[in-house]
Amino acid sequence: xxxxxxxxxxxxxxxxxxxxxxxxxxxxxxxxxxxxxxxxxxxxxxxxxxxxxxxxxxxxxxxxxxxxxxxxxxxxxxxxxxxxxxxxxxxxxxxxxxxxxxxxxxxxxxxxxxxxxxxxxxxxxxxxxxxxxxxxxxxxxxxxxxxxxxxxxxxxxxxxxxxxxxxxxxxxxxxxxxxxxxxxxxxxxxxxxxxxxxxxxxxxxxxxxxxxxxxxxxxxxxxxxxxxxxxxxxxxxxxxxxxxxxxxxxxxxxxxxxxxxxxxxxxxxxxxxxxxxxxxxxxxxxxxxxxxxxxxxxxxxxxxxxxxxxxxxxxxxxxxxxxxxxxxxxxxxxxxxxxxxxxxxxxxxxxxxxxxxxxxxxxxxxxxxxxxxxxxxxxxxxxxxxxxxxx
Amino acid sequence: xxxxxxxxxxxxxxxxxxxxxxxxxxxxxxxxxxxxxxxxxxxxxxxxxxxxxxxxxxxxxxxxxxxxxxxxxxxxxxxxxxxxxxxxxxxxxxxxxxxxxxxxxxxxxxxxxxxxxxxxxxxxxxxxxxxxxxxx
Numbered sequence: 001x002x003x004x005x006x007x008x009x010x011x012x013x014x015x016x017x018x019x020x021x022x023x024x025x026x027x028x029x030x031x032x033x034x035x036x037x038x039x040x041x042x043x044x045x046x047x048x049x050x051x052x053x054x055x056x057x058x059x060x061x062x063x064x065x066x067x068x069x070x071x072x073x074x075x076x077x078x079x080x081x082x083x084x085x086x087x088x089x090x091x092x093x094x095x096x097x098x099x100x101x102x103x104x105x106x107x108x109x110x111x112x113x114x115x116x117x118x119x120x121x122x123x124x125x126x127x128x129x130x131x132x133x134x135x136x137x138x139x140x141x142x143x144x145x146x147x148x149x150x151x152x153x154x155x156x157x158x159x160x161x162x163x164x165x166x167x168x169x170x171x172x173x174x175x176x177x178x179x180x181x182x183x184x185x186x187x188x189x190x191x192x193x194x195x196x197x198x199x200x201x202x203x204x205x206x207x208x209x210x211x212x213x214x215x216x217x218x219x220x221x222x223x224x225x226x227x228x229x230x231x232x233x234x235x236x237x238x239x240x241x242x243x244x245x246x247x248x249x250x251x252x253x254x255x256x257x258x259x260x261x262x263x264x265x266x267x268x269x270x271x272x273x274x275x276x277x278x279x280x281x282x283x284x285x286x287x288x289x290x291x292x293x294x295x296x297x298x299x300x301x302x303x304x305x306x307x308x309x310x311x312x313x314x315x316x317x318x319x320x321x322x323x324x325x326x327x328x329x330x331x332x333x334x335x336x337x338x339x340x341x342x343x344x345x346x347x348x349x350x351x352x353x354x355x356x357x358x359x360x361x362x363x364x365x366x367x368x369x370x371x372x373x374x375x376x377x378x379x380x381x382x383x384x385x386x387x388x389x390x391x
Numbered sequence: 392x393x394x395x396x397x398x399x400x401x402x403x404x405x406x407x408x409x410x411x412x413x414x415x416x417x418x419x420x421x422x423x424x425x426x427x428x429x430x431x432x433x434x435x436x437x438x439x440x441x442x443x444x445x446x447x448x449x450x451x452x453x454x455x456x457x458x459x460x461x462x463x464x465x466x467x468x469x470x471x472x473x474x475x476x477x478x479x480x481x482x483x484x485x486x487x488x489x490x491x492x493x494x495x496x497x498x499x500x501x502x503x504x505x506x507x508x509x510x511x512x513x514x515x516x517x518x519x520x521x522x523x524x525x526x527x
Binding site: 121128129132133134135136137138139140141142143145146147149150151152153154157199200201202203204247249250251252254376377 | 394397398399400401402403406420428429430431432438439457458459460461462463465466468472475477478479485486487488489490491496501519521
């Protein structure tokens with residue numbers, strides 16, 4: 001095993017459900033695990049590594065234990081890193097390291113959750129003071145959308161970004177979602193539809209916000225030895241990077257994210273740059289999340305994101321930077337309020353040539369980027385660069 | 392008006408002085424005597440140099456709005472507190488602090504000068520700082 005041994009995503013599965021009142025969350029974990037194993041052509045007994053951020057509605061902890069117990073796994077490597085929605089991109093990177101260290105050969109990553117069935121609404125959030133920082137934040141009614149609203153407001157102030165430009169991001173996602181039979185919202189929308197939708201936390205409108213959906217997904221990351229035995233088209237993990245952004249002791253900059261650092265690290269590991277990316281899955285909890293990530297990953301200059309996304313830049317198949325061709329979290333799916341998993345899955349579909357044909361890009365190199373937590377307080381950023389088999 | 396029924400802060404040994412000072416009408420920040428960093432939220436060890444030589448420092452309670460977002464409806468939030476203006480205020484003392492600006496959203500802009508006010512928490516000896524717009 002070496003630090004440069006090729007490591008692959010061999011299986012990927014997104015649960016088709018968007019509302020699952022008739023299933024337990026654990027059941028969804030098992031269903032997506034089975035789906036990804038089937039996709040890879042592997043059996044459960046092949047799994048010797050397991051990664052998940054856990055079961056959000058269960059606060060009992062002991063995640064690696066309850067999950068291995070429920071799924072019947074015997075992992076020699078387990079990782080329950082929780083950095084919010086970016087976790088599942090981090091898990092891919094961590095699985096690569098574990099495989100290169102010889103700690104496992106077949107790493108299963110699962111995500112599942114049911115916030116929709118549990119009645120969560122956009123703009124709502126837990127009121128309880130649980131963490132140390134909640135006493136300085138949540139007591140003031142800080143919701144996720146309120147915090148991202150502050151980021152959008154500051155970005156507009158510093159760079160002249162407009163609501164219409166943010167709306168372009170939703171418009172592109174909705175154009176893609178019309179071809180995804182599982183997407184929660186399949187109707188294409190216009191810029192006017194977005195800016196005329198109800199304001200949730202200004203300047204963000206309802207259509208600037210992602211869906212709240214039940215569901216889940218899983219991926220299987222494997223060593224070269226395992227891949228060589230599989231018939232499946234596998235996607236190579238070329239580079240990975242992660243970073244944490246936070247208050248910096250009172251110097252928080254709401255216009256910048258830790259994607260500046262996670263992206264640089266991933267590109268350096270891959271020996272590639274933003275100019276090589278044919279397709280990008282970019283975390284889209286809100287439209288502003290996409291805009292800031294596009295800038296911070298280096299697809300355009302800081303502050304130029306608003307003009308960059310105008311004119312169909314993000315639209316597949318012909319835009320300069322086709323993004324979120326499944327419809328993303330904005331239109332299709334944001335299972336467990338943690339969209340990193342679906343970002344990886346759609347990037348894998350693109351590189352395998354298996355996404356919906358109307359939005360299939362001729363892609364050799366793809367990027368998946370996650371933003372977890374809140375850019376209004378503290379967030380995880382994780383970036384993975386993937387390469388297709390025949391590139 | 393008291394802070395309730397909004398969620399009350401959890402007071403712990405590291406933050407007790409901050410909340411009690413608020414009840415006396417003082418907004419405190421932390422200052423590191425080793426590296427000079429003035430910071431918020433309060434921590435006993437400097438988050439820059441990790442030194443323990445840290446003191447409380449009184450501020451003027453004044454600053455300006457760094458950013459804000461107004462929410463007109465929020466389930467479970469007291470009706471008289473809506474619309475709710477969530478904000479970061481950059482204190483004249485330095486750090487940016489998350490807070491509420493108690494004002495009509497139309498009267499708030501980035502750069503608006505604000506000053507701290509303190510809302511008592513019922514059945515306790517602490518208060519919560521919020522801000523209101525003031526003339527320059």
